[in-house]
Every structure is written in structure tokens, then in C-alpha cells.
Amino acid sequence: MKDVQSQKNILLDVQGLKKYFEIKEGFFKTQLLKAVDEISFRVYEGETLGIVGESGCGKSTTGNMLIHLIEKTGGTIVFDGKNFDDLTAEEMRSLRSDIQMIFQDPFSSLNPRMKVKEIISEPIRTHTNKSKEEIEQDVYNLMEAVGLDKSYANRYPHEFSGGQRQRIGIARAIALRPKLVICDEPISALDVSIQAQILNLLMKLQKDYQLTFIFIAHGLPAVKYISDRIAVMYLGKIVEITTRDQLFEKPLHPYTVSLVSAVPLPDPTIRDVRKRIILEGDVPSNVHLPSGCRFHTRCPFATEKCKMESPELVEHEQGHEVACFYPLAN
Amino acid sequence: MSESNVVLNVQQLHTSFKTNSGYVQSVKDVSFQVQKGETLAIVGESGSGKSVTALSIMGLIEKPGVIEKGKIELEQVDLTKINDKEYRKLRGNDIAMIFQEPLxxxxxxxxxxxxxxxxxxxxxxxxxxxxxxxxxxxxxxxxxxxxxxxxxxxxxxxxxxxxxxxxxxxxxxCKPKLLIADEPTTALDVTIQAQILELMKKLKDENNTAIILITHDLGVVAEMADSVAVMYAGQIVEFADVFTIFADPKHPYTQGLLNSTPKFYEKNEVLQSIKGTVPTSNSMPIGCRFNPRCPYVTQKCLNENPSLKKLDSGRQVRCWLVEEEGETLV
Incomplete structure (x- = not known):
């Protein structure tokens, strides 16, 4: 499928995706927690789409729905021309080899009782009929690709540092040459000097294996470093989505602006001159959502209209969508 | 600044933990001073000894840990020599601590x-x-x-x-003379982090409290600190005022740390990572503790651990390269 305007191949097309959780309040009352509430976006072949937002914005729930770890409540996901809803269980299973995930915590996402070579070869053994020798060769190639020494193949996960474990997780994720890799906070549990190693490794693998990434994180600097386009989420909604440069040079949504200005920059000479918007208050709860625009309780520019009506995500200019009644111009 | 402005004076602090395989030195030969109204940032990765330094000052090192030698003077009173009862009078009154996880x-x-x-x-x-x-x-x-x-x-x-x-x-x-903040914003979202940092700055200006800020985030350091101590594997490897350390880092580890941190406002930057991982405290390399990861390593670095050398303008660096090139480098 091709996008008419940009002539780029659409790998993933998400429309109106929703995930509501039922939570009990008291004995008989149930409430809906709207973790993800009708979001739509596209991912083009070969690009990296960053998804940023604070805790509770629904970014990880979105990732989990895309890999079918949790069932969606509504909306459509079309991956590589196939609608998730039309697939049989068997077809869904084989489709999963094309979508892989890298997890946040390299300590709990690897089975402590499996050797490295078993961890990395598991997807190959599950999805293909390769011989033992072929699988072994694949494992060695993968280990080399992610920068692990072959001699580690017979070791167990506890013998590795956090950064090395994340490399094992990455090798497992790319073992089947997937089309889409979802990285859910892949570096936030790692030390600063290791974070750069992993980011650079991911970018190298993307080039070598022609991968498409969805990079979910709360840290803006890393997302900016790796992404081609970025979606900003707030309380289950996408509030802005555009190219990386556009997002940082001409952010339109007040939340994006405050998010960018809240990042502490590693340069002491600008700390007193930098203009910042410091938001007041906390993120409201997903259960008792504010009326109208979800950001209006913290927005410095909110009007009466924002309290009553919820703005839709609309294209402000080509390739730059924003959900705000009063997008900021410069 | 006159001597009376020094709130905390730590000299040659050594803290170790007894393990099955003998004593493990978590903090080795750490010395620094904090003045009234000054914010000292201690930067380092996991296992660098930054939190153990803080706990040593608070008198919270418990068995099997022990402060082997060195002195910790809070306004001329040596905290390593007072008993538990006297310590309890100080804690919460003269020195207070904020932890990473408020819950x-x-x-x-x-x-x-x-x-x-x-x-x-x-x-x-x-x-x-x-x-x-x-x-x-x-x-x-x-x-x-x-x-x-x-x-x-x-x-x-x-x-x-x-x-x-x-x-x-x-x-x-209780209006403490010294406040130790151990990763105070690490568990918080970006917009909330900005609020808390702003609050700490305001309170410091009002009360003239001396602050020791422990963090791994160079952005937070640049935002808050007056002076910076970079720790690696239990030792201070570089000490300077915040502007000097960001503009002209001398130790290869400090340089590596800065190069692996995204600058954020630069377009298309390339992150350089530090190869390898932080050594564990029971497998410390011989010689300079950074030598397995250092790009400029020499034979001397493999044999002898350099001392923390004072250069002019009050900065200190623990590196043979700086020591040999001497003052000309400054």
C-alpha cells in the first residue's frame, strides 16, 4: 500500500485504535480506564516512528496491542496490507514473526534458565524448519551482528551486564528478519554510557537489515536521536505527530512545547537564559478524564471552548498533525 | 571563600563491604568540600560509589559495610567519631536526605x-x-x-x-545545613521533574542550604550544579566547577560521558559511546580503573593507578595523560 502524498510504502496503518480496561470501584460499580482512546497513525517502511509521553499516556499499551500481546477494544490495525481482524489464529501466529519487540527490562525479559543460544534461537526454532547446523550458524551471525562474542553462546543471562542482556534481547528480536520492531523503552534501564551503545547498535541494524522501528520512550533526547517522525501522546490520545525536525523547530501543541522545554539540557551556560514553560499540577487520572481537551487542566492557553469540546487530530500543514483548537504559531 | 563557609569537608573517605571473598571497596579515597549555598553534583553510573558516599555522610552504612578510614567533617565535627545517639540528633536536623523513590x-x-x-x-x-x-x-x-x-x-x-x-x-x-538529594527526580516524569528542580533551586536560594545532588543525568547536573565531582568505580576521577566540566572535560571518562549524552538542540548529531561496561567491585582492573574502556590507554595506565592531581583554577583530574602533560594542558 502506498501513501498518495508522500509516495512512501505504508507498513502499518492504525485507525481509531482503542483500549479500555474495566476497573472495579466499590462492589458493584465498574469504571472504564481509557488507556488508549481512538488513535490513528501510519508507519512507513524503513522509518523510525518515535512515540513519547509521560507515564499513563498509553504508549506502552499501544505497543502491546500492535504485537497482539493484549486484545484491542476497537479500531483497526492493518499491517503489511493485512487487517488483524481478518486473520485466523494460525495466520496471526505466522504474522507475528514479522513483528518483534524489544523490552525495557533486560533482567526480566530473558528466561534465566535458558542459555544465550537457546534464547536467540527460540524464534527460529518456533517459526522455521531449519536444521540444527543452520540454526547454530544463524545464532553466531546474530551474536556478531549485535556485538556479542561467540564464546558467550553457552552462558546464562545472569552472567551478563544490563547492556549485554539488552543485546541478547535485540538479537532475539531480529532473528527472524522481522519487518517491524517495536522497542519499548529499550534504554531507560541502562547506564548513560551504555545507552549510546544500544542506540547506535539499533540504528546500524536498521540500516543492515532494512528494519522499521517504533521507538517508545519517555526520554525525549533519545527519541529525537533515533526517530524520523515522532508522535506525542497525552492521556491516551495523540496530540501531535510530525517529522522530528518539524516537532522540535515548530511544535504546535502547547503540551509538546512544555515537554520539550522541560528537558534538562547538558549545557550549563544556557540554564539561566533558556525560556521554559513549567506545567502546573499533575497528569489527571485515566479514569476520571477531564472534559473537552484532556490537556486543558494544565494548559496555559486554555479557553472555555477547550473545556467543552475535544479537538480532533487534524493536518495543520502537510505531514504535521495536531489536536488543538489554537495551535501555536512559532 | 573563607574557611568558615565550608559546611562539609570529606577527606580520604574509604568505605568497604565485607563479602565472602574478602573486603570490597565501594568508595576509595574520596575527598571534597561543600560550601554554604553551594550545590555539588556527584555524577556517575551504577556502581560508581555515589550513593555509598551519600550514605557514609548520613551515617547509614550498616554491617557488613564499614567506613575504613577518612574523615567527614560537618562544620568541624568529625562524624566518623560520634556515636549513634549524637548522630540521631544531627540527622534530620543538620543534615537531611531526599531519596529516589518517594513511595x-x-x-x-x-x-x-x-x-x-x-x-x-x-x-x-x-x-x-x-x-x-x-x-x-x-x-x-x-x-x-x-x-x-x-x-x-x-x-x-x-x-x-x-x-x-x-x-x-x-x-x-528543620532548616538543615546540608541536604543530600539522591537521584531526586529519576522516578518522575519530565514535566514533574522540571517542577521539582525549580522548587529545589528556589528553596536553596531562600535558605542558603548546601546541597549534594547525586545523579546520573548530565542534563540535571547542568541545570542545578555549581561544582561537579565525576565518580567512576569508587573514585572521583574529575572535579571542577560546572562550566569548566561541560566546556573542557579533561578525563577520558568525563569526555565519554558527555559524548554519549544527546545534546538535544543539535541536528543530526552522532553519539559516541564508551566501549565496554563498568567493572564490578570485586573485579577491579589493576592500574587505572578506567583503563579497559579508555581510548588513550598506555602501558603506565595498566600498571599504576593515577592520583587525583590538582591543576590550577581548583580543578582536579585523575589521569596519567593530564599528569604527564602537566599544566601546559590547562
């Missing part, structure tokens, strides 16, 4: 007001009624809305940012 450092069974009032009653001898007035005043100062109501709330009803404000209120309740 685990608050007692879930007592109300917020109760917990903050405890220190005030104990150290200032106020009765419950007077203490309550003080506590509500404090809660208002750290930006907690509806302070009278929060006084009677339990910790679980507050958000992460609010809890950290409560921790700050508690730490500041």
Missing part, C-alpha cells in the same frame, strides 16, 4: 502531617499544635495545593511528584 521512603501507615511533624517535634521541641502550623506552612512552601487536607492524607493518595514534594518538605523542616 518507599514514606511510611504508608502514617499521615503526611504526622511524618513531617515528627522531626519538628523531636528536634525543635514544639508541641503538636505548633508543629501542625509549621508543617502546613512548609507544605505550602513546596507548592502543595490544599495543604490543610494533605496534612491528613496518607502517602498512597498522592502522586509521585506530590510525594517528592512531601519528602522535600520533610527534609527542609
Amino acid at each position: 518507599t521512603s514514606l511510611n504508608p501507615l502514617f499521615t503526611i502531617g504526622n511524618q513531617i511533624a515528627e522531626a519538628i517535634k523531636l528536634h525543635q521541641g514544639l508541641d503538636t499544635k505548633q508543629a501542625k502550623v509549621n508543617v502546613i506552612e512548609l507544605l505550602k512552601r513546596v507548592g502543595i495545593p490544599r495543604a490543610e487536607k494533605v496534612y491528613y492524607s496518607y502517602p498512597h493518595t498522592l502522586s509521585g511528584g506530590m510525594r517528592q514534594r512531601v519528602m522535600i518538605a520533610m527534609a527542609l523542616s
